[in-house]
Amino acid sequence: MPANRQIVLDELPQGPLSPEHFRLAESERPTPGEGEALLKIRYVSLDAANRAWMQGATYRSALNAGQVMAGGALAEVVEANGSDLKPGDLVFADTGWQEYAVLPAKRLAKLPALEPMTHLLSVYGVAGLTAYFGLLECGQPKAGETVVVSAAAGSVGSIVGQIAKLKGCRVVGIAGGEAKGRWLTEELGFDAAVDYKAGNLRQQFKEVLPNGIDVYFDNVGGDVFEACLFAMNTHGRIACCGAVSQYDGAPPQHGPRGVPGLIVTKRLTLRGFIVSDFDAQRDQALKDLQQWVAEGKLKVQEDVLEGLETLPQALVGLLHGENRGKRMVKVA
Template identity: 70%
Template sequence: MSTTINRQILLIEKPSGKLGPEHFRMVEGAVPEPKDGEVLLRVRYISLDAANRAWMQGATYRAAVEANSVMAGGAVAEVVASKAPGLAVGDIVFGDTGWQDYAAVPARHLAKLPKIEPLTHLLSVYGVAGLTAYFGLLEIGKPKAGETVVVSAAAGSVGSIVGQIAKIKGCRVVGIAGGKDKCSWLTSELGFDAAVDYKDGAVFKALKAAAPDGIDVYFDNVGGDILEACLPQMKNYGRIACCGAVSQYDQAPSAHGPRGVPGLIVVKRLVMQGFIVTDFMGRRDQAVADLQGWVAAGKLKVQEDVIDGLENTPKALIGLLAGENRGKRMVRV
């Protein structure tokens, strides 16, 4: 191996309010040795997701990230040494490597990936972002041609794909995003029928104008006030796919949820369901085949936001939480 240094980014303090650079520190250590059943990985691209921030608040679908530990995070990585059957040097995998150059990980915790170029697509359209959009919309939202689909954080990694899949399925699509540039991009480049800029305020009124007949499917990435604005505008028997609550991750835990939910759900007979993409991994191959077909046909545009340098990972996550990114943000290590 050409190096014996493993750079790592530690979460040195759990934030009580907004996440800042002071909560992280880079350290250097030795490259780990894989044990039996493990492989040594060279991390290539680290996935940045709003969920990274939620992990700092406590246990979710995974254990909480504790102070003074390597910051957790999924990544596309290359096998550089193997002590596990089924994985060989040169194989490409996805797994929770953490924010570091090298990681020794049990093979059972890794997913072997096809060698697709560019590798970045394995984190965006064919990775967690694309699969979350695909299964969340199609399995939870169950959109039908002619229906109105609204998606929040629509210029982000998941939302931008949700809206395009909804268009492929023949729906009218309204995206909610922050800023005129993002909203213009959604309608002019991605084919959304309308876009609502939440930074203008008056989201309820703008949404009413964009979807005057009501909402059949709402794909919720943010929770909070945006969910509260959408709920009363849902049609009877509408479906809400709850993917995330980014509006509430990066602040003190006093954030409120939408008010009046139980009554609206009953009166409108709504289905409101949360999901985790891993629920559907047994059907990953079919999803990737569909996504590849749509990309090849020009029906699905891939937008990626690649930041260079492991040292820039904290700043890149902080920027993502502030809405800097357009499409899937990741760090090239």
């Protein structure tokens, strides 16, 4: 039987994640039954949420040691029984980190044939849709308002900032290091950047946010979230997308301080969301995203690594902020 290489979560991390928590395994290639599809994984998506799944149940069940590492991927249909899917069709699915997977065909939807294919994982995938809905539906920015986004050089944040500019907002990105800040302002059109690694966020905010924050798109939680809370304007909106600062390593020693009073006195709106909340509006979102890309108004940055065996280090690197834009690994 043909082989199927897999990356297994060998041990649940008690501290920061490292490649040693994974191992490369090999099994027989699975065979699809009635109503199932055999998928060949082409590109695996890397997301901070991969790390959160190791801590316990979220919007999906928790990961356990010994399991194939979970993760979404762009995959090609090899065989589909009792389904309208055909060999060669592309789908996005939670395949896990492996070369082949078998899943119920009814859970799979054919993706459009777009080039480059990688855009189906970035701007037209979960990253782009998360940015679109999180900003426009949860943040509800208005022209002339100030929008701040954390992890601004990442897959979601880089798109959030560009959409906010399209909507006529002043945009400030929070990222790590001067190089990323220059990339945001010089390449993506952000109005200003804040370097969280330089410390003293509140002082930096005084310089680049003289009129406060109307919309904050939060990808990191922790101290950055706290600093932004104190800079929010009355009736400000916060879209809570993720908390990457709290996924890897020791848990935070405290939560954001003074939150209840701030929320009440400033009449803030905080909304958590996941992209599937907005499935009914997906077609319109994709239409808008495709138009903006075609018109050159939305730049797509992708960070593509190669080889199934590179996945553990690629995820560790993502958690340390190595990437610009959407990080993924080409498997085949």
